[in-house]
Amino acid sequence: DAKTTQPPSMDCAEGRAANLPCNHSTISGNEYVYWYRQIHSQGPQYIIHGLKNNETNEMASLIITEDRKSSTLILPHATLRDTAVYYCIVSLRDDKIIFGKGTRLHILP
Amino acid sequence: GAGVSQSPSNKVTEKGKDVELRCDPISGHTALYWYRQRLGQGLEFLIYFQGNSAPDKSGLPSDRFSAERTGESVSTLTIQRTQQEDSAVYLCASSLEFWLAGATSGELFFGEGSRLTVL
Numbered sequence: 001d002a003k004t005t006q007p008p009s010m011d012c013a014e015g016r017a018a019n020l021p022c023n024h025s026t027i028s029g030n031e032y033v034y035w036y037r038q039i040h041s042q043g044p045q046y047i048i049h050g051l052k053n054n055e056t057n058e059m060a061s062l063i064i065t066e067d068r069k070s071s072t073l074i075l076p077h078a079t080l081r082d083t084a085v086y087y088c089i090v091s092l093r094d095d096k097i098i099f100g101k102g103t104r105l106h107i108l109p
Numbered sequence: 110g111a112g113v114s115q116s117p118s119n120k121v122t123e124k125g126k127d128v129e130l131r132c133d134p135i136s137g138h139t140a141l142y143w144y145r146q147r148l149g150q151g152l153e154f155l156i157y158f159q160g161n162s163a164p165d166k167s168g169l170p171s172d173r174f175s176a177e178r179t180g181e182s183v184s185t186l187t188i189q190r191t192q193q194e195d196s197a198v199y200l201c202a203s204s205l206e207f208w209l210a211g212a213t214s215g216e217l218f219f220g221e222g223s224r225l226t227v228l
Contacts, residue, residue: 036217043200043219044152085151096165097142097202097217099152 003027003090009104018075020103022088025069031092033064035073036099037084044087044099047073083107111135113220115201121226122191130186130223134203142202142217143176143186152200158184191227198222 005023012018024033034049048055048062050071055062061074075082087102114133122128134141143155154168158178169175173191178184188195202217 038152043202043222044217045219046216049216087151094140094159096154096157098154099144101151 003031003098004088004100006086006088006100006103008101009106011106011108012075012078013108014080015077018078018082018105018107020073020075020086020088020105021070022073023070024088024090027068027090028092029068031090033062033068033071034089034091034097035060035062036087036089037082038087038102039081039084047086078105078107080107080109113201113203113218115199115220115223117223118221119224119226121228123228124193125190127187127189128191128225130188130199130201130225132184132186132201132203132220134182134184134201135218137181138203138205138218139181140204141178141184142204143184144200144202145170145197146200146222147197155186155199188225191225193227196225196227198224 003024032049032051035047036044037047038044048057048060050062050064062071064071083106085102085104087099089097091097113135116131120128139160141158144152145155146152156169156176157165173189176184176186200219200222202219204217
């Protein structure tokens with residue numbers, strides 16, 4: 001019952017922007033979009049979240065389409081340390097966070 | 110403590126034995142999660158505690174799995190009569206309630222996990 005669809009894997013050249021897409025066509029009006037990543041052998045790490053507006057923090061930017069049916073996580077200058085599995089999650093606030101299969105991002109030197 | 114603490118970090122047990130895994134969340138965090146991650150797989154939701162509400166147990170795979178949490182403190186995940194397919198890393202995470210967290214709302218803080226191996 002995954003609420004999001006992500007490509008299983010992507011490549012990005014080091015130093016370039018990594019744009020990770022996520023489809024969430026059944027998102028409801030009060031569900032948030034969260035992004036996490038998991039670097040090998042570590043616990044997941046929170047990246048960013050948003051509701052309607054685009055968001056930016058020190059790690060990434062989140063672009064949410066006007067109809068909220070899809071979003072893109074942008075890592076502006078990818079480094080080798082950004083190699084990880086990236087999870088896009090849709091959830092109500094104060095509700096459980098369910099991880100899907102994510103996108104395995106490979107940063108190429 | 111500064112972060113989410115889990116123990117033991119590694120546990121090797123024989124098939125059929127019971128195991129207990131412990132999670133100490135960040136002080137003040139009302140929400141606590143347990144996840145399971147088998148080798149090479151994604152995170153599988155097990156159970157979610159939120160404040161004084163009834164826990165969401167919808168992810169527990171069988172009645173051999175149970176979890177308890179006393180108030181807003183320590184949680185214990187118990188697996189009875191362990192099977193080889195229970196071998197995995199069990200991850201605990203905690204977070205603030207949304208209205209308390211403000212800008213960081215929705216951020217889960219994960220422990221290092223407990224690696225369970227059932228022989």
